[in-house]
Amino acid sequence: MDIAGKNKSQFGYSLTKGRQIDYDKNNMKLRDFVISNEPSLLLCIGCGGCTATCTAGGFTNFNFRKLHNLLMRGETNNLEESMKKCMLCGKCKLVCPRGVNTRNVIFTIKRAFAMTDFSKPLK
Amino acid sequence: MENHSKKFIWRDYQKEIADDHFFYVRSCIRQTFFPGSESFFLRLMRDELGKDVFEDARHTTCTGIGFHGDIVPQDTIMTVVARHFALMTEAGYKNIAISCVTSFGIYSEILETWKHFPEIEKRIRESLKKATGRTFEIPENIAHASDIIYKFRNEIAAKAKFTLINKNTGAPLQIVEHIGCHYSKMFPEYGVGGAEFPQVLVGMIKTWGGKVIDYPERRHCCGFGFRQYLIQANRGYSVSNSKKKFDSMNPYQPDAIIANCPGCAMFMDKWQYTIAEMEGTTYGKEDAGIPVLTYEEFAGLVMGYNPWDLGLQMHQVQVEPLLDKMGIAYDSSKKFKTKDGKDIGKPQVPESLKVGNSVHSCC
Secondary structure, three states: OOHHHHHHHHHOOOOOOOOOOOOOOOOOHHHHHHHHHOHHHHHOOOOOHHHHHOHHHHHOOOOHHHHHHHHHHOOOOOHHHHHOOOOOOOHHHHHOOOOOOHHHHHHHHHHHHHHOOOOOOOO | OOHHHHHHHHHHHOOOOOOOOEEEEOOOOHHHHOOOHHHHHHHHHHHHOOOOEEOOOOOOOOOHHHHHOOOOOHHHHHHHHHHHHHHHHHHOOOEEEEOOHHHHHHHHHHHHHHHHOHHHHHHHHHHHHHHHOOOOOOOOEEEEHHHHHHHOHHHHHHOOOOOOEOOOOOOEOEEEEEOOHHHHOOOHHHOOOOOOOOOHHHHHHHHOOOEEOOOOOOOOOOOOOHHHHHOHHHHHHHHHHHHHHHHHHHHHOOOEEEEOOHHHHHHHHHHHHHHHHHHOOOOOHHHOOOOEEEHHHHHHHHOOOOOOOOOHHHOOOOOHHHHHHHOOOOOHHHOOEOOOOOEOOOOOOOOOOOOOHHHHOOO
8 A cells, every 4th residue: 555545544634745935945957047048037027918918828827927936936846837838929028028038938948848857856 | 232121121021930839730631641741740849849839639621622622612611710710719829830731821811801801700700609609819820830840940950960961972952942832822921931032941951951953943833733633634734734843843953852732742742653654754863753852851851850750651752862862871671661560561663663772672
């Protein structure tokens, strides 16, 4: 019997993973990689213009501003799956008041995941 | 800054603790989980410090567990506590010493309620009179038992046979102190140091030679909570909170945990086994867990009392590694025996949480 099975049958309750953002354990390598390849991301002021104009966001839950937050925190678990929703239309780049090359951010993240798996937390 | 200014700034964090003549009220659960703690407290106060501590066999539960579990109404618990005050008044005492942090919180809450709503106090006095014919006086001084040990920490240090210093390295033992939420988070003025700077356990550790660990989740609740634990399906919340604390303190390599609340001490001890069984995670060195002791047990060890007389064999996480560090000699063959040599039965050895060589040798 696996640990989860043992959990349920033996105790009737289980441990819950905390929602704390733990910068000591989160994987910051993807963030560092993206910033070194697209430094304009540091100019972001979080206005959300990218998300408001996003074509993919109209049909799916794709959200560039949220993606940016998660990337900066090192919360990269579901990022690769999320990337697949972007149509690379580039409207986000057109509306960005800070001139962030958002499309290249997406490209860079995709490129990073193609090279290695960033989703696992650092031990 | 001059001294008098400092005193002025810190005046809100001081607590007056009576010196003698206590009416002692026991805890419901401590006598089961830490059977030596309350008896040592009485022995310390009466035999070692020569204080007057009175107990009344008619004292009952404060019904705090039922109250926090939403099955005992507030008027009922206030009347039960009023009866305890009546027993104290009948015995001629004015200082109450409370063993349990839950009860301590209940007593504080009721006294504060009566202070702000005198009509409720009047109603409860009438209820008590009708039900039992008793009347009562409000205690002049309300102290938790840990307050009293804190007050006499220097006297205990003067009689110490052991200190909280690792005899192998000469370094102070790294101790995690954990204050029960109901000690000072609800009514800060009732606790030494208030809710922000609780000194009650820190003072003991430092006076007896140990070092306090300041870790990120130091003031986090142990997770006990009454509704969290009483319903089995909610216990995951309880154990997850404890795990958050253990994860946070473990990198600091604590030698032991000291707690002043029965629930905290019990759960921080027992949950270490549960977490080990659930996901194989163990804390402390060599997967042996971090020993969790009450303040009376620590005081007893410092004063050279036999660990098995203090009831330390009843703990989930075995205490031998701590005893070894303090240089306290113990007889493993007597660990699970009564005073007259009868076998009290040995617990099973868990799979994940290790119990150490000294324990194996006797099991």
